[in-house]
Amino acid sequence: MTTNIDLQDKANRYLWMQAKGWADMAEMGEPIIIDHATGISVTDIEGNTWLDVNGGYASVNIGYGKKEIADAVMHQMLQLSYYPEQTTTLPNVLLAEKLAELTPGDLTRVWPVSGGSEANEIAIRMARAYHVRRGDKGRYKIISRKGSYHGATFGVAWLGRSQFMGLDEYEPGPPGMIYAAQPNPYNCEFGGKSPAECAALCAKDVENLIIQNQPDTVAAFIGEPITSSLGAVVPGDKYWPLIREICDYYGVVLIDDEVVCGFGRTGKMFGMDHFGITPDIMTFAKGLGSSYIPVGAVIATSQIADAFAGKENIFYAALTAGGHPVSAASALMNINIIQKEGLVDCSAKAGQYFIDCLKDLADRHSIVGDVRGLGLLVALEIDPKVNFTIDDEGLAKWLVRKFKERGLLLRTLSRVIQMSPPLCVTQIEIDLIVEALDSTLTELASYISKG
Numbered sequence: 536m537t538t539n540i541d542l543q544d545k546a547n548r549y550l551w552m553q554a555k556g557w558a559d560m561a562e563m564g565e566p567i568i569i570d571h572a573t574g575i576s577v578t579d580i581e582g583n584t585w586l587d588v589n590g591g592y593a594s595v596n597i598g599y600g601k602k603e604i605a606d607a608v609m610h611q612m613l614q615l616s617y618y619p620e621q622t623t624t625l626p627n628v629l630l631a632e633k634l635a636e637l638t639p640g641d642l643t644r645v646w647p648v649s650g651g652s653e654a655n656e657i658a659i660r661m662a663r664a665y666h667v668r669r670g671d672k673g674r675y676k677i678i679s680r681k682g683s684y685h686g687a688t689f690g691v692a693w694l695g696r697s698q699f700m701g702l703d704e705y706e707p708g709p710p711g712m713i714y715a716a717q718p719n720p721y722n723c724e725f726g727g728k729s730p731a732e733c734a735a736l737c738a739k740d741v742e743n744l745i746i747q748n749q750p751d752t753v754a755a756f757i758g759e760p761i762t763s764s765l766g767a768v769v770p771g772d773k774y775w776p777l778i779r780e781i782c783d784y785y786g787v788v789l790i791d792d793e794v795v796c797g798f799g800r801t802g803k804m805f806g807m808d809h810f811g812i813t814p815d816i817m818t819f820a821k822g823l824g825s826s827y828i829p830v831g832a833v834i835a836t837s838q839i840a841d842a843f844a845g846k847e848n849i850f851y852a853a854l855t856a857g858g859h860p861v862s863a864a865s866a867l868m869n870i871n872i873i874q875k876e877g878l879v880d881c882s883a884k885a886g887q888y889f890i891d892c893l894k895d896l897a898d899r900h901s902i903v904g905d906v907r908g909l910g911l912l913v914a915l916e917i918d919p920k921v922n923f924t925i926d927d928e929g930l931a932k933w934l935v936r937k938f939k940e941r942g943l944l945l946r947t948l949s950r951v952i953q954m955s956p957p958l959c960v961t962q963i964e965i966d967l968i969v970e971a972l973d974s975t976l977t978e979l980a981s982y983i984s985k986g
């Protein structure tokens with residue numbers, strides 16, 4: 536019989552895991568090899584169970600183990616596993632219609648893809664080509680916000696220039712990448728003292744960058760409504776309406792990356808629903824299919840899409856896995872479950888409870904600098920001013936190890952602990968997460984440097 540140790544040994548010999556080194560894993564007795572899961576609990580092949588506090592990669596919105604999805608996938612595979620070139624399929628048509636119904640304003644035309652990086656690559660190509668089709672040929676620059684993450688493929692990897700991407704090894708990046716301030720009220724780059732002030736200053740930064748970089752060369756602005764990659768950064772209310780006005784004024788396409796925020800994650804169907812604006816393009820993945828099967832999509836307004844209408848004017852891009860009927864069938868059932876089980880409301884209510892518990896922790900642990908988030912995209916940041924006897928890299932590893940011992944699988948980003956459990960998380964499970972955080976923070980206090 537193959538044991539856990541055998542499999543770990545094979546994994547460390549043959550597998551190139553995402554964002555993990557095999558030497559580190561061998562030293563720590565990893566990787567954990569997950570065998571089965573239900574709701575928010577995952578169990579490894581030795582029978583150890585943990586709460587998956589990030590729900591996969593902030594992606595398993597409906598929770599693990601839903602038989603309805605397996606049935607929908609099985610049915611679709613038996614009915615039609617794929618399709619001939621230049622045709623489409625029933626689930627794809629229905630999914631496009633569904634996304635057009637759910638999204639705000641005039642977002643109506645859907646380009647199916649198989650993941651978030653692809654969705655953002657396509658969105659950027661669409662934005663650039665849109666300008667060209669309208670005769671505005673010099674627009675190629677893209678504004679993103681510092682530290683944001685929009686995917687790992689070559690082009691989008693440069694958006695945000697996140698410190699976690701190691702981009703120095705891949706220079707030079709594509710031309711025309713511009714980085715704006717992150718509207719983070721806890722750490723406003725311009726010293727804004729309130730969310731409103733920070734929002735106004737950071738929106739102004741976008742306008743200044745457009746002006747400095749010649750407005751008629753700027754193609755698009757891309758951002759997540761609530762920045763997941765820096766730990767649930769919620770901008771002041773006016774930020775997105777101001778960005779909408781600025782983009783309209785300078786003719787810049789506004790791309791809303793809903794890869795994490797979409798499908799109930801933040802307590803509304805889409806993150807941008809909190810801010811009441813309609814972007815020109817939205818991108819989806821993760822929660823669109825709750826990671827049962829890879830699926831993603833781009834939706835554009837008719838103003839964008841119509842620039843590609845008419846003879847000899849098609850948008851040249853084709854992805855073999857884009858529009859896969861099994862992915863579409865799975866996404867349709869996933870959306871059905873989100874709606875039938877009222878998971879968007881669950882996310883809003885459970886998220887509020889979670890944030891209240893984390894604020895209570897912050898009152899009791901002086902090392903907590905900030906608690907933030909919306910719905911079930913929440914984060915706790917350890918005060919950057921507190922020095923520990925371990926450096927930040929060591930601290931992140933220490934936290935992950937302590938959480939694991941206390942029953943949580945939870946990765947941290949430097950000092951930011953970001954949590955995005957499945958939307959079906961119960962109050963009891965939130966209490967377990969908070970208890971584990973509580974005892975870990977108590978233990979961490981003994982590592983405060985006295986010097």
Ligand SMILES: Cc1ncc(COP(=O)(O)O)c(C=O)c1O
Binds near residue numbers: 821
């Ligand atoms: C905000 C955001 N956009 C895009 C992506 C890329 O999605 P994918 O990993 O499906 O390519 C991610 C992935 O984590 C993300 O967090």
